[in-house]
Amino acid sequence: MNTTLHDPTQRRGSSGSATLPPPGGSIVWLAQPASALVFTDLDGTLLDDSYDLDAAARAMDDLLRSRVMTIAVSSKTLREMRGLDALRERPAPFIFENGAGIAWPDSMIDDEIGERIHHHVGDHGIELNGPPYAALCNTLARLRARQRYDFHGFNDMDTDEVMALTGLDQPGAENARDRMCSEPLLWRGSDEDLESFRNDLAEMQLTLIAGGRFLHVLPATDKADAMASVTQAYEQLSGQRVPVLACGDSENDLAMLKQADACLTFPQQDGSYLDTGDTANLQVPAAGAEPWRIALQKLLSDLVPCNTSHTSPIEERPANE
Ligand SMILES: [Mg+2]
Secondary structure, X not given: OEOOOOOOOOOOOOOOOOOOOOOOOOOOOOOOOOOEXXXXXXXXXXXXXXXXXXXXXXXXXXXXXXXEEXXXXXXXXXXXXXXXXXOOOOOOOEEEHHHOEEEEXXXXXXXXXXXXXXXXXXXXXXXXXXXXXXXXXXXXXXXXXXXXXXXXXXXXXXXXXXXXXXXXOHHHHHHHHOXXXXXXXXXXXXXXXXXXXXXXXXXXXXXXXXXXXOEEEEEOOOHHHHHHHHHHHHHHHHOOOXXXXXXXXXXXXXXXXXXXXXXXXXXXXXXXXXXXXXXXXXXXXXOOHHHHHHHHHHXXXXXXXXXXXXXXXXXXXXXXX
């Protein structure tokens, strides 16, 4: 059974290292700009079945010491991902619900990003790239009534049913049901109806993607679009193009992996690896923070050898406020 993610309301990690400057100020915390950006999927990539969130947060924070910024990208909800972010040394941007939403640290929000912020939660401003969840569920309900589609979404389920389907405990299932702009569903109809459903969604600027257990209805966007948006923000802040790496294991990661300069792929459930086409791809033998860290160090040393070989303590570089 999966364990519950960290309580999002808990204070940011106090276990952190003495080498990090206090949180706050611009996202360009360092006197020098980021040497690379890493966008990483969570389940089956940075997280293995042990679901060790502390190790995941530590692995991401360790890269910061080499000026490599890591951005988590997942089908998980905002509430689920805030739990992981709270374990990091400082708030970072993260991408939730398969790219339908982006959480920006308040310190990173300039006028341009600010225009896209829907609301604030904790120390993040929330950008939604589609209709709010209630409107999305209303749209799906009308479509189902009109076309007699046979599906069963999270909005139709209670917490017990989500627990039974996902293996999550009660708080975990409640976090997974706390959705903002995408709907996981079980399809019970025919393949022909599914194709018709997909076409109807496309006419409403919605899309359907396959996750591990559910189909997900979301705005016509994906992890790659959200990655491009966050990359653009970093590059505007740092004034230069930086190498972009992506890590993932499943079909919903593929566009993100192909759009990166180089990528890590992790084994899918059947043990096979995604074909990332022309994108340089290092296949990692197993998911989890340690294999992730080792493989990223190797990829980074090939990509940005000057910037990842040293580990200058970043407390010597004042925050750029
Ligand atoms: Mg995955």
